Amino acid sequence: MNVLSAKPVFIGDTTLRDGEQTAGVVFSAKEKIAIAKKLDAMGVHELECGIPAMGKEERSTIRALVDLGLSARLITWNRALIPDIEASISCGITAVDISLCVSDIMIESKINKSREWVKEQLRRALGFAKSRGLYVCVGGEDASRADLSFLGELMQIAAASGADRFRFCDTLGILDPFTMQEKVAALTAAVPQLDVEVHAHNDLGLATANALAGFRGGASYISTTVNGLGERAGNAALEEVVMALKVACGIDVGIDTRRLAAISRLVGKASNRGVPAWKAVVGERVFSHESGVHTDGVLKNPANYEVFPPEEVGLSRHIVAGKHSGTNGIVECYRQIGIPLSIEEAQKLMARVRSASQLIKGPLQPQDLIRLHETLTLAAA
Numbered sequence: 001m002n003v004l005s006a007k008p009v010f011i012g013d014t015t016l017r018d019g020e021q022t023a024g025v026v027f028s029a030k031e032k033i034a035i036a037k038k039l040d041a042m043g044v045h046e047l048e049c050g051i052p053a054m055g056k057e058e059r060s061t062i063r064a065l066v067d068l069g070l071s072a073r074l075i076t077w078n079r080a081l082i083p084d085i086e087a088s089i090s091c092g093i094t095a096v097d098i099s100l101c102v103s104d105i106m107i108e109s110k111i112n113k114s115r116e117w118v119k120e121q122l123r124r125a126l127g128f129a130k131s132r133g134l135y136v137c138v139g140g141e142d143a144s145r146a147d148l149s150f151l152g153e154l155m156q157i158a159a160a161s162g163a164d165r166f167r168f169c170d171t172l173g174i175l176d177p178f179t180m181q182e183k184v185a186a187l188t189a190a191v192p193q194l195d196v197e198v199h200a201h202n203d204l205g206l207a208t209a210n211a212l213a214g215f216r217g218g219a220s221y222i223s224t225t226v227n228g229l230g231e232r233a234g235n236a237a238l239e240e241v242v243m244a245l246k247v248a249c250g251i252d253v254g255i256d257t258r259r260l261a262a263i264s265r266l267v268g269k270a271s272n273r274g275v276p277a278w279k280a281v282v283g284e285r286v287f288s289h290e291s292g293v294h295t296d297g298v299l300k301n302p303a304n305y306e307v308f309p310p311e312e313v314g315l316s317r318h319i320v321a322g323k324h325s326g327t328n329g330i331v332e333c334y335r336q337i338g339i340p341l342s343i344e345e346a347q348k349l350m351a352r353v354r355s356a357s358q359l360i361k362g363p364l365q366p367q368d369l370i371r372l373h374e375t376l377t378l379a380a381a
């Protein structure tokens, strides 16, 4: 049992906010409702569901999501501006993320303000939200490039003004997991009274690793999106985070993992961003075996080459006949189409399977296997 398993961990999924911010992606209200219902049914703890400041249409979708009465907490994204928070309240929302730029580069060259302004605006916006009884997460945009002592100061202000948690954002996806763990650990040690969320982007392909590193550093909330959708290279993927916590860290976050493939397909379709066949955890072919040594091992015991059974995430196993097949794999492929083979027959077929696969540059389909089997029978006649 991993030592971390005693620590509570909550998944805050932002497919409907950061996921939809993927350039060119739009979810209809119907799609947002379908995605939210499925995420809720599988046990995701919190859904960041949109940005009320965007306008009437977005607010009407958020209201419809509120009306669903889901078990998951619904939270909206807001700039540290009172009208943004008022727009959230008008949707019936009871939890808000109040976002502030916290790195000097963004404070100076994006919002054209000062650290003092950020501190003051935090007090003002947070004070307003708390006076309206809202659950508040303070979002530290670009926290990974911010001065750590300034972050600590902001977190102290946030805690003293009643914030419920602080979101540490690696907005540009620049951290390595070791640095992520160190930074989050320093902040959770400095301000232990405030829950921390880790929000990791995937610009260097490290989002999932960084999400887990943030958790190891003391974060109790992990921000995810289905399929890792999100700004630029995306966010830490829900399916990767949940399964990595389960398999690599021994932590069950209470999410029904058997529904991961289905939610992945739903979001893939709604976002018009197909899921690559080799996508970690949920790709259609991540439980496909062709290579002789691997297939033989899997047929004897799937645990030889599968980190968890495919059914655990709603997928199934495929044994494929192709260029790298061995005898035992070929016997299995023929067995699956109702043709029992002896080892000698499989050995004879192996060279033909290899050549055919090289010719078509891919795996053999049942009709190809039947045709090759006929050539074998003819040769024997």
Ligand SMILES: CC(=O)SCCNC(=O)CCNC(=O)[C@H](O)C(C)(C)COP(=O)(O)OP(=O)(O)OC[C@H]1O[C@@H](n2cnc3c(N)ncnc32)[C@H](O)[C@@H]1OP(=O)(O)O
Residues within 6 Å of the ligand: 018, 021, 051, 053, 054, 077, 078, 079, 080, 081, 099, 100, 101, 110, 111, 112, 141, 171, 231
């Ligand atoms: C890292 C992230 O993913 S943060 C989430 C970002 N998501 C989005 O931007 C998607 C939705 N956004 C929108 O619909 C629009 O940008 C809106 C409604 C939020 C704002 O629209 P506009 O008022 O037209 O402003 P515009 O988008 O051009 O510029 C952003 C403004 O917000 C300000 N701003 C940015 N972040 C913050 C913040 N955390 N707190 C306060 N103000 C902020 C900027 O300084 C800029 O204001 P300025 O024009 O006075 O300099």
Ligand SMILES: O=C(O)CCC(=O)C(=O)O
Residues within 6 Å of the ligand: 018, 097, 098, 099, 100, 138, 139, 140, 141, 142, 167, 169, 170, 171, 172, 199, 201
């Ligand atoms: O400020 C926040 O709460 C989140 C912003 C965000 O999505 C990011 O910084 O990547």
